[in-house]
Structure formats: structure tokens, C-alpha cells
Amino acid sequence: MLRVNREEITWEDLRRELGKVEKPARYTGGEINAIRKDPEKADVRFALAFPDVYEVGASHLGSQILYYVINSMDRVACERTYAPWKDMEELLRRKNWPLYTLESRAPLYAFDIVGFSLQYELTYTNVLAMLELGGIPLRSKDRDESHPLVIAGGPVALSAEPLADFIDAFALGDGEEVVGDIISVYKDWRVSGKPRSFLLRELSQIPGVYVPSLYEVFYNPDNTVSRISPRNLDGFSAPERVHRRVLKSLESAPYPTKPLIPLIPPIHDRAVVEIFRGCTQGCRFCQAGMIYRPVREREPETIEKMALEILERSGFNEVSLVSLSSADYTYIKDLVSNLLKNPCGAKVSLPSLRVDSFSVGLAEMLGGGTKSGLTLAPEAGSQRMRDIINKRVTEEDILAAAESAFSAGYSHIKLYFMIGLPGETDEDVVAIGKLAQEIRRLGRNMGKRPSIVVSVSGFVPKAHTPFQWEPCLRPEEIMRRQRLLGSVLRGPGLEYRYHDVRLTRLEAVFSRGDRRLASALELAFKKGRRFDAWTDDYKQEEWDAVFEESGVDVDFYAHRERSENEVFPWDHLSSGVRKSYLLRERRLAMQEAKTPDCRGADCTGCGVCPDLGVKVDLAGRRDGQ
Amino acid sequence: MIVRVIYEKGDKVRFLGHLDIVRVVQMSVARAGWPVKMSEGFSPKPRMDFGSPLPVGVAGYEEMFEVVLTEARPLDWLARTLSAQFPSDFRIREILPVPPGRESLSESIVASVYDLDLKGVEASALSRAFDAFMADESVLLEITRPKETRQVDLRPFVLEALVLPSTGEIDRPAACSPAHAGQDNTRVLASMTVRHDRGRTIRPQWVLSSLDRYGLVLDARETIIDRRKILLEQH
Numbered sequence: 001m002l003r004v005n006r007e008e009i010t011w012e013d014l015r016r017e018l019g020k021v022e023k024p025a026r027y028t029g030g031e032i033n034a035i036r037k038d039p040e041k042a043d044v045r046f047a048l049a050f051p052d053v054y055e056v057g058a059s060h061l062g063s064q065i066l067y068y069v070i071n072s073m074d075r076v077a078c079e080r081t082y083a084p085w086k087d088m089e090e091l092l093r094r095k096n097w098p099l100y101t102l103e104s105r106a107p108l109y110a111f112d113i114v115g116f117s118l119q120y121e122l123t124y125t126n127v128l129a130m131l132e133l134g135g136i137p138l139r140s141k142d143r144d145e146s147h148p149l150v151i152a153g154g155p156v157a158l159s160a161e162p163l164a165d166f167i168d169a170f171a172l173g174d175g176e177e178v179v180g181d182i183i184s185v186y187k188d189w190r191v192s193g194k195p196r197s198f199l200l201r202e203l204s205q206i207p208g209v210y211v212p213s214l215y216e217v218f219y220n221p222d223n224t225v226s227r228i229s230p231r232n233l234d235g236f237s238a239p240e241r242v243h244r245r246v247l248k249s250l251e252s253a254p255y256p257t258k259p260l261i262p263l264i265p266p267i268h269d270r271a272v273v274e275i276f277r278g279c280t281q282g283c284r285f286c287q288a289g290m291i292y293r294p295v296r297e298r299e300p301e302t303i304e305k306m307a308l309e310i311l312e313r314s315g316f317n318e319v320s321l322v323s324l325s326s327a328d329y330t331y332i333k334d335l336v337s338n339l340l341k342n343p344c345g346a347k348v349s350l351p352s353l354r355v356d357s358f359s360v361g362l363a364e365m366l367g368g369g370t371k372s373g374l375t376l377a378p379e380a381g382s383q384r385m386r387d388i389i390n391k392r393v394t395e396e397d398i399l400a401a402a403e404s405a406f407s408a409g410y411s412h413i414k415l416y417f418m419i420g421l422p423g424e425t426d427e428d429v430v431a432i433g434k435l436a437q438e439i440r441r442l443g444r445n446m447g448k449r450p451s452i453v454v455s456v457s458g459f460v461p462k463a464h465t466p467f468q469w470e471p472c473l474r475p476e477e478i479m480r481r482q483r484l485l486g487s488v489l490r491g492p493g494l495e496y497r498y499h500d501v502r503l504t505r506l507e508a509v510f511s512r513g514d515r516r517l518a519s520a521l522e523l524a525f526k527k528g529r530r531f532d533a534w535t536d537d538y539k540q541e542e543w544d545a546v547f548e549e550s551g552v553d554v555d556f557y558a559h560r561e562r563s564e565n566e567v568f569p570w571d572h573l574s575s576g577v578r579k580s581y582l583l584r585e586r587r588l589a590m591q592e593a594k595t596p597d598c599r600g601a602d603c604t605g606c607g608v609c610p611d612l613g614v615k616v617d618l619a620g621r622r623d624g625q
Numbered sequence: 626m627i628v629r630v631i632y633e634k635g636d637k638v639r640f641l642g643h644l645d646i647v648r649v650v651q652m653s654v655a656r657a658g659w660p661v662k663m664s665e666g667f668s669p670k671p672r673m674d675f676g677s678p679l680p681v682g683v684a685g686y687e688e689m690f691e692v693v694l695t696e697a698r699p700l701d702w703l704a705r706t707l708s709a710q711f712p713s714d715f716r717i718r719e720i721l722p723v724p725p726g727r728e729s730l731s732e733s734i735v736a737s738v739y740d741l742d743l744k745g746v747e748a749s750a751l752s753r754a755f756d757a758f759m760a761d762e763s764v765l766l767e768i769t770r771p772k773e774t775r776q777v778d779l780r781p782f783v784l785e786a787l788v789l790p791s792t793g794e795i796d797r798p799a800a801c802s803p804a805h806a807g808q809d810n811t812r813v814l815a816s817m818t819v820r821h822d823r824g825r826t827i828r829p830q831w832v833l834s835s836l837d838r839y840g841l842v843l844d845a846r847e848t849i850i851d852r853r854k855i856l857l858e859q860h
Contacts, residue, residue, distance in 0.1 A: 011637065016744060019682045019846035024640035032652075032712050261652065263638065263712060264645050315652030315710075344655070 009097050009105050017095065021087040025264045026054035029102030032261040033313075035071045035078070036103045042077035044183055046070050047101050047111040047148070049134075051118070051126035053531070054082040059266035061274060061322065062154065062175060063117050068256035069176045076183055079103040079111075083126040084133065086530060092133055099133035108134025113186060114148045115179075116167070118156035121510035122503065122533035124163060127152070128525040131166065138522065140168050140213055145196050149186060153178075157210075158244065158291055159463035159570040162510050162517035164212035169203045171210075172573060173244030174277075176253060178208045204238035208245030210573060214238040217515060217569070223556060225514060225567045243574045246614050250277050250296040257309040261316075270318040270349065271310040273303055275335070279324035280598045280616070283379070284390045284589050285421065287462040288324055290582075291575040293608040295599050297619040300331045304338055311344045318347040326350040327359040328599065330619045336365055352377075356397045360404035373412035374405045380421060381432030387592040388423050390585070395435070402439045406446045413439060413452050419481045420459040420473040420504075422589065429481045432456070433488030440493055453495045456485065458504035463512050464575045466585035469562045472508035475501040500535045506543060508558035514569035517557075520550040578607035626697040627723040629730070630707070634685040635714030639851075643678035649712060650675075650690060657706035662693040676730040677737065677821060677855060680828055685852040691723055691730050734821045736784060736856040739829045741815040742849040746841065748788050748813045754841035755786040755815070758832065766835045779835055782827040785818040816853075 018024035039045055048067055050057030057063060063080070070078035079101035084092060092099060098107035108114055114136065116127055128138055136150065137143050143150070152160065153171035160170060171178045185206060189199040204211040215238065218227040230237035247253050259271070276297040279289045298306075307319045319339065323329065327350065339348045348366050353359040355376045363374055378398050380386045386393060405413055417432050436454045443450030458478045461470045473481075478501045489496045510517065524546045529539070547554055562568070564583060571579070581604075588595060598604050599616060609615050634646060641649065651671055654661055663669035672693040679685050700720050708717050727733075743751065758764060764780040817829045833845035 015636070015639070015849060016847045018640055020844075024681065025638075025642075025645065028637065028640050030637055030713050032649075263641055263649055265648060313656065315655035317655070 009100055009107075011105075013095075013097070014105075017091055021091055022085060023054075023264065026082065026085070027088060027102070029080075029105075031058070031102075031263055033256075033258045034103060034260055035067070037071065037077035039077055039104055039106065041075065043075040044077070044113065044187060045106075045111045046076060046078040046183065047108055047114045048078060048080050049108070049114055049116045049127075049130055050080070050082045051116055051123040051130060052083055052120075052533075053085055054262070055264065055266045057082045057117070058260065058262040059268040059272075060117065060119070061272055062119075064256055064259055065254070066115075066117075066175050066179060067260065068258075069254050070179060070183070072254065073180065073183065077103075079106070081108060081130070081134075083123070083130055083531070089129065089133060089530070098135045099130055109136050109148065111148045112190070113183070114150050115171075116150070116152040116154075118152050118154040118160055118163075120533060121156060121160075121162075121507055124510060124521055125525045125529045125532055127163065128166060128521065129530055132525075139165050141165070143168070143196065149199065151182065155288060155291055156511075158573050158575055159511065161212070161515045161569040162513040162521055164515035165518040166521075167212065168200060169209050169211045171245070172208045172242055172575075174247040177245040177247050178206065181206045182209065201233070201236055201238070207243060210242040211238060212515070215572065223553075224562075225569055225571075227567065228569070228572045241572050241574050243612060244291070244576055246294075246576065246608075246612050247277070247296065248614055249617055250274070251298050251302060251617070251619075255306060257306055258313050259310060261314055268320070269316075270320050271307065271314055271316040271346070272320050272322055273307050273310065274298070274323060275303055275321045275326060275329050276323045276619075279328070280604075281325055281328070281392070282390050282585075282595050282597060282604070284388070284466040284585055285379075285418065285459060285462070287465050290464050290466075290577050290606075292324065293576060293606060294614055294616045295328075296617040297330060299619045300335045300338070303335060307339055308342060308344075311342060311346050316346065317344070318349055320349045320351060322351055325352055325354060327354045327356075327362055328597075330621075332362065333365075336362060340365070355393045355401050357400045357404040360401045360408065363410075364404070364408040373414055374410045375414040375416065376401060376405075377416035378435065379416065379418055380424075380428065381417060381430070381435045382428045384592055385421060385424060385428045385431070387594055388589045389421055390589070390595055392594055392597075398435065399438065399442060402442055403446070406443045406448050406450065411443070411448050411450050413443075413450065415439070415452065415454050417454065417456045418459045419456055419485065420478050422459075422467055422470045424481075426481070426484060429485050430488050433485055436489060436494060437491070440491070443493075449493065451493050451495070453497065454485075454489055455497045456482065457499040458501055460504055460508045460511060463568065463570045464577065464582070466582045466589060468512065468568065468582065469564065469566075469586060471561045472504065472558045474559050475505050478504060502540050502543075503533065503535060505554065505558055506532060509547075509552070509554055512568070512570075513557055517552065520546050520552045523550050574611075576606075576608035576612040578611070581606045626694045627691055627725065628694065628700070628703060629689055629691045629721045629723050630703075631687055631689045631718040631721070632711075633714075633716040633718060634679060634688050635716065636684050636851075637714040638712070639684040639849075640681055642681045643675070646679070647673075647675055649715070653707060653710045653712070653715070654692065656710040657703075659692070659703065659706065660695045660698070662695045674730045677734050677824075677826065679852060680830075682830075682846070683739075683828075683850045683852060685855075687718060687854050688852070689730065689855060731824045733858045734824075734855055735858050736821060737819050737826065737852050738854040738856070739817045739819065740851045740853050741817060741829060741833070742851075743813045743815065743833075743843065744847055745811050746813055746843050747811070750841055751813050751815060751836075752788040754836040754839040755788065757839040758836065759783065759786060764832075764835050764838075766831050768831065777827060777831070779827050779832055782820045782822070783817065783832060784820055785816070786832065787816050789814040789816055 081101045151169045152167045153175045157170040185202045200211050203209050216231050220226045278292040278295040379391045440452050461467045482498050661671045674691045676689050704720050763778050830845040
């Protein structure tokens with residue numbers, strides 16, 4: 001265990017050594033709008049830990065919101081730390097320095113609560129590395145009253161069973177809703193002087209908090225889960241199911257308008273306003289579209305006010321209106337045209353546009369000087385596949401979108417697709433190529449010199465989605481389909497990019513894994529696996545050896561079709577969307593039948609609103625409905 | 626109106642690279658509400674000249690940039706508004722009006738004076754190595770960058786390289802004087818003056834790395850380097 005005999009690493013220590021690592025400013029803090037509270041005056045010290053590199057974590061919106069929300073609490077100080085890159089980890093180990101937070105350079109083990117943000121399964125090995133480097137015992141059972149409480153939240157928390165042995169408590173759902181309750185239970189517990197086990201029990205009583213050690217998992221002889229039950233502890237037991245916490249209204253939710261601005265450019269180097277949360281387009285592969293329901297919009301006036309405030313206080317020259325499908329926002333056109341008149345002269349951008357001419361019209365409004373490129377995500381090439389995944393756009397929509405894009409002056413179009421979706425045939429794969437060719441032809445007929453980038457990822461079935469029963473294709477089969485697509489994507493003006501199948505497989509193992517994967521994870525961490533999502537550093541042999549040594553059957557987790565009555569390792573964790581609804585959606589997918597968006601149309605019966613006591617909350621329609 | 630801002634890139638922000646500095650300064654100036662003139666063309670940029678870049682790891686106590694404003698503002702207003710927006714460890718030293726029609730900032734820089742704070746070397750050994758370096762006619766060093774490797778003759782760029790008395794009594798702002806200098810007998814303070822030739826110059830680290838050929842092996846990355854002063858051409 002790494003321990004130093006002082007509370008902080010001094011600047012004098014650091015400044016002679018940091019010159020040896022890549023981008024040392026990742027580790028020095030001092031960001032604009034960073035909040036530095038006096039640790040002496042805090043009853044609770046909270047460390048937000050982001051298990052990816054600084055540039056990814058520093059601009060992450062959810063973490064920024066939590067940083068602001070927690071620091072707004074009286075006598076609570078929240079600081080930040082990020083996964084050290086390999087060279088920095090090596091430096092920390094060589095000098096016997098613990099992983100520290102950027103605000104006060106205090107070691108992680110000195111905090112009361114360490115909270116991880118889980119955005120992606122391939123950051124799990126980084127979570128373990130950060131715990132060890134932070135001087136915290138890896139496994140929950142090895143921690144005592146002197147150690148921090150280790151919690152984790154984010155979308156992945158709803159299916160993070162592979163981390164069950166390492167995390168004391170998971171926060172499910174909207175973090176700004178639940179974090180205050182966790183801190184207040186922690187405070188009461190510490191005053192009480194009771195043992196740590198008592199804290200864990202108390203936490204499990206908070207709606208939305210899942211304490212994995214209070215549950216026992218039973219398995220069938222075929223290795224599938226038979227049952228997950230709360231343990232009986234002298235008459236105490238945690239709830240049978242933990243339901244996700246949901247913010248009822250985004251309009252009234254706290255939001256930082258003095259965002260933290262890193263001194264080195266983060267991956268999203270712009271002002272950000274979340275215009276709504278949740279998406280009910282209903283794409284059947286999409287986890288975010290299921291686990292963030294219902295749609296909750298901010299009022300346009302609020303968004304404009306926030307955007308201007310952030311621009312003025314940041315000096316950014318671009319504001320991004322983010323959500324899972326920004327063109328769906330009720331007043332998107334008015335909002336964009338009003339914001340374009342901002343006195344700062346900042347650009348406005350929209351991520352995640354739909355594939356239709358309305359969205360392209362929006363993109364055209366945004367202009368922004370350089371018509372560099374436009375990204376569209378048809379997700380599948382054939383109409384049959386798009387019906388299966390409930391991507392409710394037609395070929396006409398796609399071509400109309402492309403036509404609008406070309407006539408608006410765009411010549412670079414990037415198209416996102418997936419291969420390996422349920423029910424996909426070779427014909428459907430080839431259809432991706434045909435669609436791209438068709439778009440290129442369209443551009444040429446309009447007198448342009450189009451350049452089309454086709455970016456294809458392998459489909460990974462995710463928990464809490466209608467496709468959670470589906471197998472992920474084997475790497476060999478994905479590669480065969482990649483090659484098949486490659487053979488029809490030849491020609492000038494067409495560029496073909498595809499994802500690494502090895503990462504697809506690894507993600508498939510961990511995104512629907514159970515807690516028996518803990519030993520594989522720990523072994524991978526001990527063998528030095530870090531930053532698994534970073535392809536250039538991916539070591540297939542190392543992971544193969546890990547699965548081999550820890551007896552993990554990759555086929556069982558990744559490539560097996562699961563039966564309709566199988567109990568899943570995450571069945572005791574509820575996103576609010578009922579399993580029966582997911583199953584119905586899966587059957588509709590097989591029939592190639594579509595399900596409408598409940599935003600405008602009738603309720604489709606997913607269960608979120610009645611079960612979680614929330615409702616669709618659209619801008620301008622709050623009074624009288 | 627064109628103004629020159631003389632500022633400190635302080636100790637704690639020494640690990641920012643030049644492009645990071647440009648971004649941070651541009652955003653600070655935007656927050657301060659300065660009426661910055663934008664360039665013409667496809668993607669307009671603020672019209673600013675950052676003189677001579679400092680590498681990652683090096684602090685600077687008389688750094689400068691020039692900015693073109695669309696309308697005149699009182700210098701004290703400029704100083705006050707920008708001071709309020711600079712991140713911590715950036716400090717304004719002075720803001721001066723620049724007469725029109727003068728050559729660009731980067732072209733008018735003739736030399737930089739650096740302070741070096743070395744650890745794990747003997748003052749006498751360093752002094753001998755410096756003397757040998759200065760006595761040489763040419764000192765070629767291979768500089769490896771991500772995209773190219775090139776050879777630079779360091780010698781003509783170095784105007785002076787001196788070991789300072791171990792008392793730490795050197796003329797520099799209090800903010801950059803090392804906390805424990807003088808207490809540690811393997812710690813040596815030195816000074817180096819490096820020439821700029823129409824925008825071209827060299828890094829003091831390179832000089833330190835080249836000293837192995839005079840029998841002094843050290844890890845240049847462990848040396849704390851500050852640019853104390855930038856010397857401009859006198860008109």
C-alpha cells in the first residue's frame with residue numbers, strides 16, 4: 001500500500017519531476033473556476049474520480065455538475081482527480097507518491113468519500129489503478145472505518161456488476177438528485193461512531209443507492225444467474241430492487257454557469273448547455289435512450305440565459321446545445337436563431353443531429369463560417385435493419401438530408417453505422433455500402449465533389465435495452481462483414497473506417513458481466529492493463545491470458561444468445577423501463593415493427609413514468625398540459 | 626490601438642505549453658471584455674502576437690504579447706479588467722501602448738535571459754562544463770521532435786552561461802526565487818543568456834543536455850528553468 005508520511009505532495013516535490021511526463025499540466029490543476037475550499041473547514045471531503053485521462057474527464061458535463069452541486073453544500077469540499085497516464089503512474093510508483101487531487105494535492109485515502117464516474121466499461125481497470133494508487137484497499141471487504149467510502153455513478157452504474165466487489169455503493173440515475181442524500185447519511189454515520197457495516201446499511205435505504213455487498217447472487221449449474229437476493233443480516237435486508245433516481249424537472253435543476261475551464265484544451269473545448277435530458281426516440285440498441293427516460297426539457301429562456309452567462313464567464317467562442325437528440329427539442333429553431341445573435345459572437349453547435357432535412361436545415365443555420373463537414377448517423381444501411389432497431393428514418397429521409405447538406409455547401413459527409421445488429425444479413429451489410437454510394441452519386445449529380453466517410457462500429461448489446469438478450473458477434477464474423485462492406489465501399493471520395501473488433505469483444509464481456517468477473521478485472525489490473533479503450537495500447541494477448549487464467553468463458557458473456565426467462569446480473573437494478581417492455585420491443589424488432597416516440601405521440605408503456613412517479617416534461621407545456 | 630502586455634507565466638503554470646498559453650490568454654482577454662480586433666477571412670482569429678514561445682516546464686517573468694484593439698481603452702482599465710480574469714499564477718507586470726508601424730514583437734526580440742536551478746550537480750563541475758561549452762566553436766545537438774529530427778548548433782546562440790554564487794542572492798522577482806536555494810549543497814543556480822535570431826532561438830535545456838560531452842551528465846528535465854527577461858532591440 002502506498003502511503004506517505006504527510007498529507008500533501010508539495011509543489012517542490014512535483015515541479016522537478018513533472019517535466020518527465022507527457023502533458024504535465026494534466027496533474028497541476030489551477031483551472032479557471034476551480035473551487036478550492038479550506039479542507040480544515042469541511043466536515044466531509046469528497047473526491048470526484050474520473051477513470052480516464054484528464055482531457056476527457058475535465059470537460060465531462062456530469063462531473064462538472066456534481067463538482068458544482070457538491071461544492072455548493074455547506075462544510076463539504078469536493079476536489080477532482082483523473083486517471084494518471086502510464087508515465088505518471090510510473091512516476092507516482094517510483095517516488096512512492098499516492099494519487100492526489102488537483103485542488104489541495106491531498107492523497108485519495110485522505111478523503112471521506114471517493115466517487116467514480118462510470119461512463120464506459122473499458123475504464124474499469126483504471127478504477128482499480130486509481131484505488132490502489134490512491135492508497136485505498138481494492139476490495140470493499142478490506143476497507144475499514146479509516147478508509148474512504150468508495151461510490152460510483154454514471155450510466156454504467158446500472159450494470160456494473162463486474163465492479164461489485166470494489167465499489168461500496170453505486171448511485172443509480174441522476175447524480176445531482178442522490179449525492180446530497182449520500183453525503184448526509186455519511187455525516188450522520190460518522191458522528192454516530194458506528195462500524196462501517198452500519199454505514200453501508202444506511203446507504204442502502206436511500207432510494208437509488210445500491211450497495212452490492214448486501215446482495216447475494218445464486219447461480220444455475222449452466223452458470224447463469226438463478227437469483228439475486230438481499231442478504232438477511234439479523235433481520236435487516238436491503239431492498240429487493242433498487243430504482244434509478246430521476247430528476248423530475250431539469251428546468252429547476254442546479255447547473256454551473258461558471259464552468260471549470262482547464263488550462264489545457266479538453267476534448268470538448270466549448271461552452272455547454274444541456275437543453276434536455278432523456279430521449280424517447282426508442283432506438284432499440286441504445287442504452288442511453290432507455291436509461292435516461294423520460295424527456296425533461298429546459299425552457300428556451302432559461303437556456304438562452306445560461307448560454308450567455310457561460311459564454312461571458314468563460315471566454316469560449318462556441319456554445320454547444322447538448323442532449324441525446326438535440327433536433328428534437330421543442331423550440332430548437334427559435335432557440336438557435338436567438339442564440340446566434342449572442343453579443344459575444346460565439347458559434348452555436350448541435351451534437352447528435354437526426355438524419356433528416358430538418359436537422360440539416362438546423363446545421364445550415366449554424367453555419368459557423370467553415371462548412372467543414374456534417375455527421376449523420378443512419379446506424380443501418382437497409383430499411384429492414386432500420387426498422388429492426390427502430391431508427392425511424394427512411395432512405396428518402398437520408399437522401400433528402402444529404403441533398404440538403406450538399407445544397408447548403410457541405411461536401412464532406414460522415415456517416416455512422418453499426419454492423420452485427422440482430423437479424424443482420426449480408427444483404428444488409430452491403431446496403432450500407434450502397435447507401436454511401438447513393439449519397440456520393442447524389443452529390444456528384446449536384447455538381448459537387450463529395451467526400452464520404454463511412455464509420456462502422458461493431459454492435460455491442462447493452463444491459464437494460466431490448467437487445468440485452470442478443471449475442472455480440474464473434475470477432476471473426478465481424479471482420480468477415482467488415483471485409484464484405486469494404487469490398488463495396490471502393491472508389492474515389494469514399495473513405496471506410498471501422499472499429500477494432502477486439503475492443504468490441506472486450507466491451508461485450510464487461511457490459512453484460514456479473515460479479516464473478518472481479519477476479520479477471522483484478523488480474524488484468526495486476527498485469528498492467530490500463531486505458532483499454534485506447535486502441536493503440538490494446539494488448540490482445542494480455543486479455544486472452546487474463547481470461548484464460550481466471551477461467552472466464554468469453555463466449556458465455558459475449559457471444560451467447562440469452563433465453564427470454566434468464567435472470568440477468570442487473571435484474572435487481574431498475575432503470576424504470578420494465579423488462580416486459582424491453583422483451584416486447586425485442587419481439588417487435590424481430591417483426592420489423594416500429595414503436596413511436598412518446599414525446600409527441602401516445603405513451604408506449606415503458607413503465608418509467610408510472611413506476612418512478614415522473615412524467616414527460618416539455619418546454620412551454622407545463623401549465624395545464 | 627495596439628498594446629503590449631508584459632506578464633508573468635508563474636511557477637505553478639510553468640507546465641503549460643505555448644499553445645495552451647495562447648488559448649488561456651485569448652479566453653482571459655475575452656472574459657475581460659477587451660474590444661479585440663479579429664482577423665479577416667474564413668475563420669477570424671483575435672489579432673494577437675505572442676512574441677517568443679516558452680516551452681512546457683519553463684516559467685517566465687517578463688513575458689509579453691501584443692493585441693490589436695478596435696477602439697482605445699485607458700491602460701489602467703485594461704490592466705484592471707485583465708488582472709481580474711487571469712488564472713492564478715498569471716500576473717500583469719505592465720501594459721504599454723505600441724506605436725504604429727513598428728516591426729512585429731517576435732522579430733524585435735534579440736535575447737532571453739534564463740535562470741536555472743539545478744539539483745544533484747557540483748557548482749564547480751557545472752562551471753567547468755559551461756566554460757568548455759563557451760570555449761567550443763560549435764556544439765551540435767540532435768533535436769528530436771515528433772515529426773522530424775534536426776541538428777542545431779547551440780553554441781552561436783549562447784551569449785553567456787554562468788554559475789551564480791551559492792547564496793542564492795540573485796536579482797530576480799521574489800515570486801521566482803526558489804524556496805530552499807542555498808540550503809542544499811547539490812543545488813546550483815545558474816544564468817544563461819540566449820540569442821534570438823529573427824524568431825529563431827534555442828532552449829536552455831538543450832544546452833544542459835549537451836554538457837555530457839564536457840563530462841557533466843545531468844537530467845535536464847529536473848532543472849527548474851525560468852525566463853527572467855526578454856531583451857528587445859533598441860530603436
